[in-house]
Amino acid sequence: MERQAQRPFIFYGCMELREILGKTAENEKELADLIEEVPSDSIFYHTHSFLLRQRFPNGEYLNDFANWVATEVEDRVLGERLGIIDPSEFETLEALREEVLSTIDDHLAGVRIIPRVIFGEPFSFMQSQIIQIPTGLHSLTLPEFCQGLEQIDVSSLYFHFFEVRHRLKRREYDIPIWLMEELGLNELAEEIRRIRLYSLTLEQLRSKLLGLCARVQE
């Protein structure tokens, strides 16, 4: 018989309200100065928010800073150096901010003229307010959890994997914690934690999760 959780897992979806901070950078030095100054919500927005929009394998980098430097400033070197930064390697947004800053500073130390936008557009700093909405779906068992995974909008995956991990930090919304504590599925939880989230689209993440759960159910 399927193990039943005492506490149901409640799926939430989310809606992003995008706020323009009114701060713009026209060169890489200004970019660094403003990265140092903006709220951490803005760092989160520029390194995570694109996941909520549909992504395509068109070779774009995983953060807005790298894409702006590469395509608007046309500084391929710094674009590549910023593009390789993987947010999952940083415990906090402050540590991620530090890494981005030190990468830009190191690059600027080696150039004589600060690269700037000539034909492109300036970088506009943004941040977002996330409005969480219960989807009405909840699960007590692994099969119910899988059913929920199949039905939810991808914004739920964004909420439970990125918002919860980096901003909300609420245990009750964390999928691996629920699988471990309520269903005793420690191995599955560990495998989910090891997923390289930033190399997947949210739809790919859904497929990956369903595949891992299916293996446990076999």
Next chain:
Amino acid sequence: MTIGVEAYREVAPPGTLDFLYRMAERVQGRTFLHINSTRMGGGVAEILQRLVPMMNDLGIKARWEVILGSREFFTVTKAFHNALQGKEQVITEEMYRTYIESVRENAGRISLDADLVFIHDPQPAPLIENRRGGKWVWRCHIDLAQPQRTLWNFLRRFIVRYDAAVFTLPKFAQRLPIPQFLVYPSIDPFGPKNRPLSREEVANILEPLGIWKDKPILLQVSRFDRFKDPIGVINAYRIVKKQIDCQLVLAGGGAIDDPEGAEVLSEVKEAAGRDPDIHVLELPVDAFLQINALQRAADIVIQKSTREGFGLTVAEAMWKGKPVIGGATGGIKVQIIPNVTGYTVHSVEGAAFRTRYLLDNPHLIARMGGAGREYVRRNFLITRHLADYLALLSFLTHS
């Protein structure tokens, strides 16, 4: 025929409708008042005609009011509109007075009671002076990247009294002491400009326009305006035409009451010369079905602007499964994902190169068209717009 919100279930991404219902539960019964300057004509009226009934379907008490004014008032606001979009205008004290007085007269006529009052564009902006309660948002749909400074300073003194402002692109935002949000515009998949048309309908609509699908169609839909670079499009077509037999359709309006538009149109006709494969179509402003049919008949859609506000014709074309080659400016860059849904270009040669490449690789036309449609489904349909407004309503009116 009224289309209820439920009809959008078949076109919106899976789960969207249920998500909208859940969001609406948070703001059930709240009142949402939209005010703009016209019920007919223009993108704002077009979208409000659909958004307001959809909000009511979801249990929000939405209303839409329109300010009235004399001919003089609308002449003034048209000058304001041009000046705010960067065209130098002479603005006199008398014009400011006409503007303020007309809006004040409207304040006595319209009930301004609502939980959230959305004031669209500059025309009704001074209504904030008559605020009695609720949250007020100034929704700016126009390109405010380089406004005429004196006019903006005058308008700004009203805007700072709002609780928030909403812009279409980050670069339109201004230095303001209030929160500024970003909401992209959207298209209505059931509106006359985007509703499905059968092949037969398309052919029947195009026949009177003299367009036959006997060779690949390159299309640009836009006003005859220098920033849309129609001459550049003709030059790009000529480069392509040297190697591939194709036809070019330039469809647009705006020449009747716009002296500059008439001038550009005449330049376009001159540049087109006697080439029977260049079709310059002057369409009335409400030629929605013709535009719909042209976009469906096209093989490749071009939007080679050198300056652009948002350029929703890009999303319209992508929704019809067409790859788009667009100038790398404004909202075009937000809508086109290079190499996936089309290409952004910086020159006539760039536009020609990408057009030729696509015509030589028809499988890419289909693949990019499909990707574009999916991108629009998630990002530029009216259902996303509705979700953004519900999020604002929820965020601003939750204590």
